[in-house]
Amino acid sequence: MKVLYSRDAQLYFNQLSDILYEENYFSYKESSREYVRSLILKMESTIHLRPKHKAPAHFSKYGKDLYYITCPKSKRTTWYFFFTYHPDSDIYYIRHITNNHVSAHLIP
Secondary structure (H helix, E strand, O other), X not given: OEEEEOHHHHHHHHHHHHHHHHOOOOOOHHHHHHHHHHHXXXXXXXXXXXXXXXXXXXXXXXXXXXXXXXXXOOOXXXXXXXXXXXXXXXXXXXXXXXXXXXXXXXXX
């Protein structure tokens, strides 16, 4: 199994720790970086174990045959990872990342 990232997904992760720090979710930059690292590790190590769901039509702008998994990170925050899966090569290609604070109203 392999997890790859679109350019947009990579950019999002690169910016996420700065956003979390600047929005005062974390007092220290290193804490926000560790949060993002642990989020990536949790997703990569469990993506093949979590139930995948067909992505709602709203997210089709990120690709065809899109699925998503949920990845709870705290009592208040669940992350959604949208991806295409290539079973022949067992590759998960992450195309979009969001969370319940931003997109809960779009996900059943």
